[in-house]
Amino acid sequence: MEVGRLPISATLRGKLISSGYTTLSSLASVSPSNLARELEISNNEAFEVLKLASHGRGLDRSEGSGAIVNGAETAWDMLHKEQFIPRITTSCADLDNLLGGGINVSEVTEIGGVPGIGKTQLGMKMVLCWSEIKRHNLFVRGNRIQLAVNVQIPGAFGGVGGKAVYIEGSFMVERALQIAEACIEDMSDYSVLLKKNAIPHQIQIEPKNILENIFYFRVCSYTEQIALINYLDKFITEHKDVKVVIVDSVTFHFRQNFDDLALRTRLLSEMALKLMKLAKKFSLAVRINHLVVTTKFAEGSFQLTLALGDSWSHSCTNRIILYWNGDERYAYLEKSPSLQSASAPYSVTCRGIRNSTSKAVHICFPAVSWNIVSWFCPLFIVYTVII
Numbered sequence: 001m002e003v004g005r006l007p008i009s010a011t012l013r014g015k016l017i018s019s020g021y022t023t024l025s026s027l028a029s030v031s032p033s034n035l036a037r038e039l040e041i042s043n044n045e046a047f048e049v050l051k052l053a054s055h056g057r058g059l060d061r062s063e064g065s066g067a068i069v070n071g072a073e074t075a076w077d078m079l080h081k082e083q084f085i086p087r088i089t090t091s092c093a094d095l096d097n098l099l100g101g102g103i104n105v106s107e108v109t110e111i112g113g114v115p116g117i118g119k120t121q122l123g124m125k126m127v128l129c130w131s132e133i134k135r136h137n138l139f140v141r142g143n144r145i146q147l148a149v150n151v152q153i154p155g156a157f158g159g160v161g162g163k164a165v166y167i168e169g170s171f172m173v174e175r176a177l178q179i180a181e182a183c184i185e186d187m188s189d190y191s192v193l194l195k196k197n198a199i200p201h202q203i204q205i206e207p208k209n210i211l212e213n214i215f216y217f218r219v220c221s222y223t224e225q226i227a228l229i230n231y232l233d234k235f236i237t238e239h240k241d242v243k244v245v246i247v248d249s250v251t252f253h254f255r256q257n258f259d260d261l262a263l264r265t266r267l268l269s270e271m272a273l274k275l276m277k278l279a280k281k282f283s284l285a286v287r288i289n290h291l292v293v294t295t296k297f298a299e300g301s302f303q304l305t306l307a308l309g310d311s312w313s314h315s316c317t318n319r320i321i322l323y324w325n326g327d328e329r330y331a332y333l334e335k336s337p338s339l340q341s342a343s344a345p346y347s348v349t350c351r352g353i354r355n356s357t358s359k360a361v362h363i364c365f366p367a368v369s370w371n372i373v374s375w376f377c378p379l380f381i382v383y384t385v386i387i
Contacts, residue, residue, distance in 0.1 A: 003027070006052050015039045016049070027053040032077055043080050088244060088285050091353045094344040098333055104318070105243065105285045108275055112290035112306045113322030117329060162243030162284075163213040165235070167228060171216050180210040182351035215239070222253035222267070229271050236282050245278065249289040251307045272315035288316065328358055 002023055003016045019038055021027055027035075027050055036046035087102030096102050103109050184205060215235075219225045236242045250271075258264045279286045291307050306313070306321075313319060319335035325345075332343045345356035 003053070006049070006056065008049060008052065012039075012041065012045065012049065015041070024053045024056045031074060033074075033080060043077075044084065047081075085283075090346075092344075092346040092355050094355060095331055095346050095353070098331060098339075098342055098344040099318075099320075100339050103285050103287060106279050106283050107317040108272070108279055108286040108288060108315070109318040109320065110288045110290050110313075110316035111320045111322060112292060114292055114324075117322040117324065163215065163239060163241050164244040164246065165215045165217065165232065165242055166246045166248070167217045167219060167225070168246075168248040168289075171218070173211070176211060176214065177207055178350060179352040180207040183210065185351075215242070219253070222258075225250075225253055226267060226271060229274050232274075232278055233281075236278065236284070240282070242282070243284045245275070245284060245286045247275075247286070247288045249291050251291050251312075255291070255307060268312060269315065272312075276315075276317075328356065 003021055003026075004013060006013065006024075016022075016027075016039065021030075030050065032043050032047040032050055035041075035050065036043045039046065085105055087096075087099070087104055089102045090096055090099070184207065187205065217228055219228055232245065236245075250268075254264055254268060275286045275288070278284065292305065313335065316335070317337060318333070318339075321332040321334050323330055323332060328345050329347065330343050330345050333339060333341050345358060347354050347356050
C-alpha cells in the first residue's frame with residue numbers, strides 16, 4: 001500500500017514522498033522522533049502518521065504501548081510524549097502546583113476523604129475544566145488567576161477540547177450549572193486579557209453547551225457499575241472526544257452485601273485494570289472518588305483510613321487525600337510515580353474549587369506517611385508556613 005492512500009493532508013503526504021517514503025513498509029522501521037526531524041514536523045504529527053501506517057499494514061496496536069518498531073518504543077520517545085501530555089486543572093493554583101500542573105491524562109488518580117471535604121466538587125470541576133496548562137501560564141492575572149479552561153474553549157484560548165463521563169448514583173445538576181457559569185466568567189476575564197494584547201478571539205460558549213458535553217451514567221449496584229465499566233470502551237470509541245472519566249465513588253456499591261471478600265477483591269482488581277487500559281488507550285484521565293472507614297486498633301484507638309485496604313492502593317497511579325486542618329481544607333499527595341509528597345490548601349466556593357484565602361503555603365512531607373496522620377483530629381499539626 002502506498003502512502004498516497006493515507007488519510008493525511010496533501011502537504012504532509014508530499015513531504016513523505018519527497019523524503020523517499022512512498023510505501024507503508026518504508027515507514028515500518030522509523031521512530032516518531034526521527035521522522036519528525038526528517039520531515040520537519042511535530043512529534044505528535046509523526047506519531048499519528050506512523051500509527052496510520054501501522055493500521056494500514058494491518059498491525060493495529062492501539063491497545064499496546066503505542067510502539068511502532070517491533071513492538072518496542074525508545075525511552076527518548078516516551079520521554080518526549082510525556083513532556084506534551086496535557087493535564088486537567090483543578091482551578092486551584094496551589095493544588096495544580098502540587099500535582100505538577102494538574103490531573104494527568106493517561107493515568108488513574110484516586111481522591112479520598114471524609115464527607116463534605118470537596119471530593120465531588122473537585123470531580124465536577126474536572127468535568128467542566130478539561131484544559132492544557134500552557135508552559136507560560138497565560139492565565140496569570142494579578143498574583144494568580146485560576147487556570148481553568150472549559151471543555152468548549154477554542155484553540156485561541158489554549159484549550160484542547162474534550163467531553164466528560166460522570167458515573168455515580170446521584171448528580172447535582174444545579175451545582176454543575178453554577179460551576180459552568182463560573183468557568184464562562186473566567187474565560188471572559190481571559191478574553192479581556194487577550195484584547196489588551198491585540199489577539200483576535202471570540203467566546204461563543206453558554207452553560208447549555210457545557211452541560212451537553214457531560215455524559216452522566218447512574219449506577220445503583222455493583223453489577224451495574226461493572227457492566228458500565230465494560231461498556232465504556234465501546235462508548236468512548238464512538239465518542240473519541242471524551243477526555244475525563246469520573247467515578248464517584250468506586251467503593252460505595254462494594255461495601256455492602258458482599259460476603260465473599262475474595263470475589264470482591266477480584267472484581268475490583270479487574271475493574272481497576274479496565275480503567276487503566278481505558279486511560280492509556282484513549283489518552284484520557286480517570287478520576288476515582290474513594291470513601292473512608294474507621295479502623296480500630298488493638299489498644300482501643302480509632303483512625304480513619306480509606307476503604308478496601310492496602311491492596312486497592314496499588315490499583316491507582318496517583319492518590320490524593322483531602323483532610324481538614326482546623327477550618328482549612330488541605331490536599332495531601334500520598335502517592336505519585338514522579339512527584340514528591342506534599343500538601344496544599346484549597347477552598348470550596350460557590351464557583352467551585354478555588355485558591356485558599358489563607359496565607360498558608362504547602363510544604364513537602366518527604367518522611368510523613370498518611371497512615372499515621374489522624375487528619376480528622378484537630379490535634380493533627382500540618383507543617384505549613386504562615387507568611
